[in-house]
Amino acid sequence: MYVKIETSRLDYFRKKQQHIRSELYQGIVDTITLGETNASNVGKRIILPSSFLGDPRDMRKRYMEAMALVQRYGKPDIFLTMTCNPNWKEITNELHLHEESQNRPDLVARVFRAKLEELKDQLFKRKIFGQVSAYVYVIEHQKRGLPHAHFLIILQKDWKVYAPESFDEIVSAEIPDKNTNLHLHNAVVKHMMHEPCGVLNPTNVCMKKNGCCKSNYPKNYASATTVGNDCFPIYRRSNNGVTVKVRGQNLDNRWVVPYNPYLLATFDCHINVEICSTIKAVKYLYKYIYKGHDRVAFNLISEQNNQQVDEIQQFQSTRWIAPPEAMSRIYGFIINEMYPAVYSLHLHLEDQHPVTFRANDDIINVVNLDRSRKSMLTEFFALNRVDENAKRLLYKEFPEYYVWNQQNKDWTPRKKKTVIGRIVTANPFEGERYYLRILLSHVRGPLSFDDLRTVDGVVAPTFREAATMHGLLQRDSSLEDCLQEASLYQVPSSLRRLFATILVYCNPTNPRELWERFEQDMSANFKPTEDSISNVRTQVLRSISFTIESMGKDINSYHLLDDDICFDEEEFQSREIDDELAVEILEEDIAASQFLNSEQQHVYNAVLEKVFANQNAAFFVDGPGGTGKTFLYRALLATVRSRKLVALATASSGVAASILPGGRTAHSRFKLPLDTDERNTCCVSKQSALANLLRAAKLIIWDEAPMTRKQHIEALDKMLRDINDSDVTFGAKVVVFGGDFRQVLPVVRKGTRQQQVNSSLVYSYLWPTLTKFRLTENMRARLDPIFSDYVLEVGNGMPPNTVDETIRIPNRMLIPYYDDNTSLDHLIEDVFHNIHEYSMNISTMMNRAILTPKNSYVDEINALLIHRLPGEIQRYYSFDETIDASKQSVMEDFLNTLTPNGLPPHELLLKKNCPIMLLRNINPSEGLCNGTRLICRAFDQNVIDAEIAVGHHIGKRVFIPRIPFLLNVDENSGFPFKRTQFPIRLSFAMTINKSQGQTLDCVGIYLPQPVFSHGQLYVALSRAKTSSAVRILIRPVSTEQREKNCTKNIVFIELLTLSCLN
Incomplete structure (x- = not known):
């Protein structure tokens, strides 16, 4: 019956082709896909419009509308699937004798519809998961016949599920206790146990050709809920010995399909509930629920074939309609719904x-x-x-x-x-x-x-x-425009550095043409000699070459040198050494050795004894924040450099490197490999200028070493042995590592706790070879000894402050939680209460910040504060391109809403004198490291004039161009794309990890969800000198926690034990 109804509608569309084409090609509906742009095929295509429910264009339109909800309200929080139960009493009570539910599709369709309305009432009126901002659901009918509904639910901000601990309030993946809840226990056994597969049943329907279950059952046991490597949650599945018999096999918690206990007990059917944790999951789920109806056949038509493409015929030929679906459509039941509606x-x-x-x-x-x-x-x-x-x-x-x-x-x-x-x-x-x-x-x-x-x-x-x-499209001449705008500032040295940056990062199509266009501007501070202008050209190109080489590239790659220009090879080889010897030595650093305490003096003497005796040694200096590690490093560097010897200062982070005179990040200084394969070494050849510098170095300091993976430090060891032709550790050099294992550990993407610990320096073969020193006298303790002791207890995970990774925060440091907006406003006011004055007092503004665990919260706070800072807003939009050009029109709006880790936002809002942070190692030798904080001074469409605000290069003016960022497919976005944008972000707020190495006068700590990694809470607290300089806002994980003033404090005790700190 329904097939006849559908055929009648399709015949109507076949007769209305002229009107349909008018809609399709005049902008009323979405543009046709890339494969339909051939105009000669327009008249040959019989179109099935999106107004026909269920056809491919309708599904694509609904997918686009669902993604519009994500752009407006954020990613979905909950994915729910409810499947019809043919044994519902409402069905079985209406069956005649010897009649089965499959014989009554009308009954199945109507009862399922009633249950669906009841589920919607629970979700959206009774709000069992909280207030809902938006939702989408689709009814799917498969060839097996029984309908099921897929829901994607976006919760309001105050109800979002941030932490894995809160997942457990919504989802369970365990068999309930039979003695305390028999009804729920029976429902789980009946509806939520995955059928035995794998070795228990190799022929089960879920098995793939490789012998694995397509749903990856059985899952692994898990003592707590976490987020897994694939960005999907790993739910708690206790190994408690509880088993149930399913199809003759004993199954335990590893076989439970995640469910919500209340909904399962209420509806008595299969009702799978999952937490959506990342954008990658969103993309998969939206495509899944809009994949269209089941089909049983298809054919391919060559592009050269003149055969008419009949979309209506294709839809009918491959259509499979199950009886319950037919009855649902005859009754006029809604098969999908979206709230709010997308117009x-x-x-x-x-x-x-x-x-x-x-x-x-x-x-x-x-x-x-x-x-x-x-x-x-x-x-x-x-x-x-x-x-x-x-x-x-x-x-x-x-x-x-x-x-x-x-x-x-x-x-x-x-x-x-x-x-x-x-x-x-x-x-x-x-x-x-x-x-x-x-x-x-x-x-x-x-x-x-x-x-x-x-x-x-x-x-x-x-x-x-x-x-x-408007700056919404990238000009073919954008790089030329960038240099033209920068040349107006008439700072030739900065213009040369900018030109080198463009060559290295922006891949111009014709570098020679750019050079010839701006040669005069870049040469303005070189005076021509009597011989010829060619001498000036040589000097300018030499300067550019030095900058390019410091970035790890060779000027010969850009074809700028004429045949008559030749650089002195010896000069190149000695340039890096000369630069290090030219690092300014401050009088206060020279005098620092006279003010060292006994612990610092002991380290100072031990290191310099080895340096001046030309003996090899490797040290590790441990000390919590405030014990004067940086003060000690500066004293060592000044003493060695004052004797015209080379001392290299490096750190794991740009922030820590900027504090040291001549500091560079370890990655840029040693050319560390990007991956962490134990067989890889640093990209330094024995004949390079960098190798000469490393051979000449009498002392190497590496601060914040615990932040670095052991493989990187081992790569340095192998490289130093190689270039020095030595079998001795670190090539017989004197190397001083420093840091605090209480602070954050190396980033192991989606790694487990054990993987993070294993990546640490304490698990390296080098650890036993290091001479360890410990600094315990805290200089800051004199200001607030109680706070200093409290912070150390937090770092050590010592009770009674920490019980089950939960710590109570003293009331004097807390901002009371009322709701997200009110409480966050109070935190901002406490930290930046005179923001109108700070714009004129850069030092005061740069010495205060709000720290938070994730970049999304950083963006939220920065967006609020940039509007409070006085001045006119300057907007810069990124150019976002999908790697697959055919997806550009579909995904462009969605890409604009993404700000993956390490990338600048699509819409960058700036004001004069606002604080910013660099997101790439642009020119480390000039202080432009990943994490360097700067102040915006002036704006043009293609270049930003900024001033370095912290560290050894403070006060230096630099030009920042747009550069391309390529996001790999394995990132959270779910697909690869390129973003071209200025490599900066606002820095009123920053992540806790980025703040490591800084000391601030005022610290706000924003915890809308608990910290998620070892040492994060300790790092956040230890940025301040006293408790009065700390204000903490904790968003309760649950309503029960609101009055407890508690938050999570993750400390890997086993790591501290191995490092001999506990």
Whole structure:
């Protein structure tokens, strides 16, 4: 019966092809896919429009709308699947004698619909998981017949599940106690146990050809819920010996499908509940629920084939309709729903909107009708001309505040109902329409098409040019523009460094042309000699070459040198040594040796004894924050350098390196390998200038060594042995490592606790060879000894402060928690209470920061504070490109919402004198390391003028260009893409890990979720000198915790024991 109904509708669409093509190609619906852009095939394609529910275009449209919800409200928090139970009483009670549920698809469809409505009532009215911002659900019917519903739920901010501990409040993956909850126990056994597979049943339906279960059962035991390597949660599955018999096999907690106890007990059916933890999971889930109906056949048509492409025939030929699905459609049941509704906004060029009319209408009258000249877009412009509130909105934001009246062709204020907008997609191949969409997505309140093309009073000839002038598209000449803007500042040395940065990081297509264009600007501070201008050119190129070489590249790769220019090889080889010998030695550092305490003096004497005796030695200096490790390093460096000897200062982080005179990150100084294969070594050849420098070094200091993986330190050992032709540890050099194992450990991406500990220096073959010293006298303790002792107890994980990794925070340091917005505002006020004055007092502003565990919270706080800082906002937009060009139109909006770790945001908001942090090692020798903090001084479209605000290079002015960032497919985004943006982010707030190595006058600690790694709470607290300089805001993990003033403190006791600190 339903097949006849569907066929009748499809016949209607077959007869309306001319109208359908008009919609498809005039911007009413989403652009066709990349494979349909061949104009010669347009008339040969019979189109099945998106208005037909369930067809591929409808599914694609709904996928795009679901992704629009993610862009507006964030990633989903919960994925839920409910499957129809054919043994529900409401079904079995209505069956006749000898009748089975499969014989009554009408009954199955109606009962499932009723249960679905009851589930929605539980989720969205009774709010069993909390307040819901948005949701999507889809009813799926497979060939087996029984329907099931997939839900994706986005919770409001105050109800989001951040920490794995809170996952347990929603999801369980264990067999309940039979004695205390028999009903739930029976429901789990009946509905939530994965069928025996693998060695227990190799032929089970879930088995793949490689002999593994496609759902990876049985899972591993887990004593606590965590997030796994694949970004999906690993739920708690206790090894408690509880088993149940399923199909003749004894199964334990490893076979339980995750569920919510309340929903399972209520609905008595298979109801899988999962936590969505990352964007990678989101992409998978959305595609899963919108993958379309089951199909049983397909065929391929060659691109050269002139055969007509009949989408309607393809849909019918491959369609499989189960009886319950047929009954659901006959009854008119909703098969998918989305809240809030997503309103698709038309997109068309000027005078190219569709106009509808009857065949016998007078075409002149039709054209002259007022309503014929109106469309969603033209009336958006019209309302902006008369409504000040409308002018503050983007086109895609319009449906949230206004309603489109199709009959009257106008926008009217919205009174109720939550709706969000989405501009229909456009493909880059469409040219101007695609660029129009980019402008509409970023420009607020345009008054007309001409106004949209107007930038700073200049009317651009095309939308593409307007988008480029707004900084929304990358010019072919963007690198030339960058150098041109920087040249106006008339700082030749900075311009040369900028030019070198562009060569190394931006891969210009014609470096020689750029050089010739700006040679004179880069040469302005070199005076021509009597001989010729060529001497100046040689000096300038030599300067550029030195900078390029310090970045690990060779100037010969860029074809800038003429045949008559030749550099002195010996000069190149000695340049790095000369630079190190030229590092400024401060008088206070020279005098520091006179003020060392007894512990510091002991280390100082032991190290210098080996240095001046030319004997090899390797030391490790341990000391918590405040014990004067940096003071000791500076004294050692000054003493060695004052005798015209080479001493190298390095650190694991850019922040720590910037504090040391001549400091560099260990990665940039030693060319450490990016991966951690134990067989890899540093990229340093024995004939290089760097090798000469390392051979000449009498002392090497590596601060914050515990932050580095052991493989990197071992790579240094192998490299030093190689270039010095020595079998002695570290090539017979004197090396001083320092740090604090209580602080954060090396980052092991998605690694387990044991993997993190194993990556530490204490597990290296080098650890037993190091002479250990410990600094215990805390200089800061004199200011607040009670606080100093408290912080040390936090770092050591000592009771009574820490019980089961939970610690109570003293009330004097706490910001009371009321709700997220109010409490965060109080924290910001406490830390930056005079922000209007700080913009004129850079030192005061740079000595205060809010620390938080994750980058998403950093972005949230920075976004609030940049608006509070006085001044005019400067916006910079990134250029985001999918590696697969065919996905650009579909994924571009989504990419703009992502800010993966280590990447700058799509929309970068800056103001004059705002604090920023560098995100790449741009030019370490000049102080531009990953983590360097700077102050914005001036802006141009393609270059930012900034001043280094901390460390040895404080006060130096630098130019920062846009550079490309390539995100690999294994990152959280789920797919590879390239982002071109300035390599900076605001630094009012920073992650706890990034703050390591700094001492601040005022520290705010924001914990919307607990710390997740060893030493994070200790690092955050130890940035301050006294308890009065610390303010902590803890968001309770659950409502029961609100009055406890407790948070998690993760300390790997086994690591401290191995390092002899505990």
